[in-house]
Amino acid sequence: MRSTQLALAASIGIPLVSPSFAGTITASSDNRYGAVIYFDGGTQHYLDFAVGEDAPLYQPLPFDDCVVGPAWLACMEANSSYIDLGPGNTIKGLTGSGSLHAQKSAGPGMASAYAHLSFGFTISGLAPGEVQPFSWTGQSTIDHGEVYAKIVGPDTNLVISDPADWNTVVTLPNGSYVMDYLAQAAGLEFPFYNGSVDFSVTLRALPNACSASAGSCYIAHAAAGCNDFACCDQTCVSDPACCTTAWDDACVAAAGESCAPAFLTGEVPNPINGHRYRVVPPMTYDESVAHLAANGYDLVSITSGAEDAWVRHNLLMHVPGLPVYDGRIGLNDIATEGTFLWTSGERASFLRWAPGQPNGGTSEDTVLIRGSDGRWEDVEANRPVIALAETSFGVCGGGGSCFAVHGPGCDDESCCNEICFLDTFCCVIEWDQTCATGATSLCAAAPTGPIVTNPSTGHRYRTLTAGSWLQAEKLARLLGGHLAVIDSAAENEWIRLNILSLPDSPSNAFIGLSDHAVEGTFQWIDRDPSTFTAWAPGEPNNDMGVEDVATIMTNGTWNDIPDTLLRAAIIELPCVGDLDMDAKVTGADLAILLGAWGSVGPIGDISGDGAVDGADLALLLGAWGACPTSNACSPHNTPGSDQPGCTQCVCSIDPFCCASKWDELCVDEAGDECVNACQCGNG
Numbered sequence: 292m293r294s295t296q297l298a299l300a301a302s303i304g305i306p307l308v309s310p311s312f313a314g315t316i317t318a319s320s321d322n323r324y325g326a327v328i329y330f331d332g333g334t335q336h337y338l339d340f341a342v343g344e345d346a347p348l349y350q351p352l353p354f355d356d357c358v359v360g361p362a363w364l365a366c367m368e369a370n371s372s373y374i375d376l377g378p379g380n381t382i383k384g385l386t387g388s389g390s391l392h393a394q395k396s397a398g399p400g401m402a403s404a405y406a407h408l409s410f411g412f413t414i415s416g417l418a419p420g421e422v423q424p425f426s427w428t429g430q431s432t433i434d435h436g437e438v439y440a441k442i443v444g445p446d447t448n449l450v451i452s453d454p455a456d457w458n459t460v461v462t463l464p465n466g467s468y469v470m471d472y473l474a475q476a477a478g479l480e481f482p483f484y485n486g487s488v489d490f491s492v493t494l495r496a497l498p499n500a501c502s503a504s505a506g507s508c509y510i511a512h513a514a515a516g517c518n519d520f521a522c523c524d525q526t527c528v529s530d531p532a533c534c535t536t537a538w539d540d541a542c543v544a545a546a547g548e549s550c551a552p553a554f555l556t557g558e559v560p561n562p563i564n565g566h567r568y569r570v571v572p573p574m575t576y577d578e579s580v581a582h583l584a585a586n587g588y589d590l591v592s593i594t595s596g597a598e599d600a601w602v603r604h605n606l607l608m609h610v611p612g613l614p615v616y617d618g619r620i621g622l623n624d625i626a627t628e629g630t631f632l633w634t635s636g637e638r639a640s641f642l643r644w645a646p647g648q649p650n651g652g653t654s655e656d657t658v659l660i661r662g663s664d665g666r667w668e669d670v671e672a673n674r675p676v677i678a679l680a681e682t683s684f685g686v687c688g689g690g691g692s693c694f695a696v697h698g699p700g701c702d703d704e705s706c707c708n709e710i711c712f713l714d715t716f717c718c719v720i721e722w723d724q725t726c727a728t729g730a731t732s733l734c735a736a737a738p739t740g741p742i743v744t745n746p747s748t749g750h751r752y753r754t755l756t757a758g759s760w761l762q763a764e765k766l767a768r769l770l771g772g773h774l775a776v777i778d779s780a781a782e783n784e785w786i787r788l789n790i791l792s793l794p795d796s797p798s799n800a801f802i803g804l805s806d807h808a809v810e811g812t813f814q815w816i817d818r819d820p821s822t823f824t825a826w827a828p829g830e831p832n833n834d835m836g837v838e839d840v841a842t843i844m845t846n847g848t849w850n851d852i853p854d855t856l857l858r859a860a861i862i863e864l865p866c867v868g869d870l871d872m873d874a875k876v877t878g879a880d881l882a883i884l885l886g887a888w889g890s891v892g893p894i895g896d897i898s899g900d901g902a903v904d905g906a907d908l909a910l911l912l913g914a915w916g917a918c919p920t921s922n923a924c925s926p927h928n929t930p931g932s933d934q935p936g937c938t939q940c941v942c943s944i945d946p947f948c949c950a951s952k953w954d955e956l957c958v959d960e961a962g963d964e965c966v967n968a969c970q971c972g973n974g
């Protein structure tokens with residue numbers, strides 16, 4: 292069995308069997324220098340350091356000295372080196388770190404210290420169009436100073452000047468490059484600034500198996516490498532087979548032991564109850580409980596079929612970078628064999644055991660949900676598995692109205708949790724007027740305007756008044772739908788023309804797109820795999836680090852914004868029973884439902900209660916036939932149509948259609964000249 296112990300120290304200067312790199316990286320130049328200076332108003336005192344004749348190229352070079360005056364001090368401690376410098380100057384990366392201090396206490400003059408690390412390297416051996424990935428990581432703490440780093444090469448000019456921009460992956464083709472890093476601290480007379488900078492920077496070539504499209508580092512898979520660049524690199528240093536053969540159980544164990552992040556996802560909000568959920572790397576039961584308690588979370592507890600279905604659909608399935616997996620929840624019979632309680636001590640009121648479960652006797656005291664079918668089974672507490680975490684406010688769901696003043700918490704659980712995540716006072720001290728006003732703003736969205744049907748899909752749309760993204764999705768679910776999911780340019784344009792381009796329409800509105808689970812990876816609320824996007828130039832940009840949901844603007848482009856901003860919303864009400872999305876309910880849909888019979892949704896779960904059963908069959912049979920359509924696509928004896936944008940387009944061409952009746956010619960014009968607005972399918 293291969294060792295799972297990592298030896299991170301081996302990545303600095305100790306030759307190893309190299310996991311495969313896409314190219315060869317060679318040191319080509321070395322121009323490192325620095326200085327410490329004080330100037331007393333008449334005389335400059337300084338000491339500088341540089342790579343010279345007595346300092347061999349391509350070797351570690353330390354800087355360490357101070358200059359001291361009666362009221363000035365400038366010191367620098369810095370070092371830099373190539374990583375794994377081998378024969379022919381073959382390297383795996385570049386690294387530097389240091390601490391600079393400059394103090395000025397009185398009188399004229401100034402003090403400063405700076406370190407300039409400049410490395411040259413070349414990349415060769417890549418195929419045309421291939422690139423070599425590097426992790427470019429660093430950190431800095433600055434008090435009256437500055438830092439910047441840059442990489443310059445073929446079609447490359449990457450600059451980092453903000454410490455918040457560190458820890459990224461850069462991909463470089465064949466060619467010659469220079470990486471510069473400058474750190475400077477200054478102490479000035481007016482005011483009496485004392486400057487300091489602490490810094491570190493590393494550019495390290497990643498094995499070509501480390502890729503964002505590879506499997507999770509915390510789940511075994513047949514291919515080599517994994518999708519967390521830093522963890523992949525660290526693991527492969529110890530065990531090169533992880534990046535050349537397969538990411539097996541030994542690699543997973545190493546990743547979990549030495550580089551597992553606190554959570555595998557961001558917070559995913561549930562509109563049903565307002566709870567926030569996250570996914571935890573593989574741990575034993577006790578490790579998970581302790582880890583979550585330290586971070587303000589608990590293992591998930593599930594109280595209804597709808598919540599159970601939501602957890603499976605949004606956490607066990609459809610998480611970017613993770614396959615369908617099994618996840619531990621908080622149910623256990625540790626205290627009394629056969630009596631299953633949640634970690635809170637409450638007895639379970641909802642259960643969804645798989646056939647023959649629980650069956651573990653005294654050895655299997657904890658519970659997981661199977662991602663494959665949503666059923667529950669008992670497992671050993673000491674078995675490391677991925678776990679599901681949640682956080683919420685226990686006072687939510689009881690007490691008085693969310694729109695009135697009273698003690699902490701309020702009776703709308705989802706609204707209450709959202710308010711209290713923004714302002715904990717409301718759930719700890721008092722639900723005061725500020726809390727009530729916030730609820731009125733965030734949670735009071737209501738349907739407005741007509742329901743408009745898209746003839747090409749049979750889906751119906753309407754708008755909601757302003758509220759938060761989560762509360763809009765909650766209301767959409769109560770109405771039988773969800774925030775709008777946009778699959779194509781044609782659908783996007785239809786929404787623009789029929790909903791956003793009319794008098795009194797919102798200037799922008801929420802749609803069902805978010806990156807709550809994994810920053811930068813946007814998903815539709817129904818987890819539709821559509822890859823269509825219509826982002827405005829420069830978007831999404833995650834401004835201020837909190838922009839997790841999307842809006843559509845009047846020009847049809849999208850923007851990411853915080854989910855607690857108040858916006859109108861566009862909701863989509865799918866045709867009931869149309870499981871294959873062909874705008875009609877037929878035997879094909881019935882076959883899908885019967886194939887999912889008895890399973891845990893979402894496939895076939897028309898009623899939304901978490902199970903596919905007789906309630907869903909009744910709804911499907913009740914909707915049998917063609918989905919609702921628009922009268923814009925058929926002649927009628929009244930003027931205009933039920934599609935506002937379509938009516939506007941057709942009547943601008945042929946006023947008769949809005950003055951007399953919508954005849955066959957109007958229908959032809961809807962399908963030909965106004966195909967984008969009318970979606971009648973003639974064009």
